[in-house]
Amino acid sequence: MKRRKIVIFNNGKDVKKYDIHATDGNIGTVNDILIDDQKWTVRYLVVDTMKWLPGKKVLISPMSIKKVDYEEWKFELNLTKEEIKNSPDLDADQPVSRQYELQFGNYYGYAPYWGPAGLGNWGLYATPGELVQNTNPNVGVPVEAGEESHLRSFKEVTGYDIHAIDGRIGHVEDFIICDRTWTVRYIIVDTKNLWPGKHVILSPDWITDILWTDRAVTMDLTKEQIKNGPEYMPMQDITAEYERLLFEKYDKPKYWE
The missing domain is CATH 3.90.50.10 (Photosynthetic Reaction Center, subunit H, domain 2)
Known part of the structure; x- marks a missing residue:
């Protein structure tokens, strides 16, 4: 049986060139990528909101990406600018904690990708889309004090x-x-x-x-x-x-x- 050809971004640097579009307009460009150092999976795009929200950076999960437009070099989201504007504040000078990830996920109604334990890279699933489709809104999981998020910056690695x-x-x-x-x-x-x-x-x-x-x-x-x-x-x-x-x-x- 012939294996389906996998679709791949040419490289991580290309991802950093993409614009980010909410349902009602452009919010900025990708500034960095946060990778899970256990599953080697991209968990967040770090977005520089530039003139829209000067000085503020926000996280965008692949769970929020509706479409990748390769010709126009942009990610189309299933979020509005208002939803993104009101998302939990991110301290750009501090590592992203597991507590922040829970706050972030609960705000958007996304189940944690790290629980329950499973074979997939997204909880029990292989793709972020599957996790969103099977999410129970407002779901939460206990987080131990000091638990690490295992996120590494693309720029760092x-x-x-x-x-x-x-x-x-x-x-x-x-x-x-x-x-x-x-x-x-x-x-x-x-x-x-x-x-x-x-x-x-x-x-x-x-x-x-x-x-x-x-x-x-x-x-x-x-x-x-x-x-x-x-x-x-x-x-x-x-x-x-x-x-x-x-x-x-x-x-x-x-x-x-």
């Missing part, structure tokens, strides 16, 4: 060192994101320490260790494996054939099987 089992190979340059599940499907790595001027893509599923304080990620691959793996040309389409070759070269289980 970009530039992290990437290590093979036997040494450093380069650094994180970008991400490839699936626009259906909002999963970080691949990390784009500049292999300047191993293969100057060339790039590879590696799956977060192959990560064996992350040292956040050292800004370092270790992959379950050797330098030789990566050097002999498929090269990635920035902005190229990720076809089913390319993915098959990638996983076979690295001898990794295929996520689509």
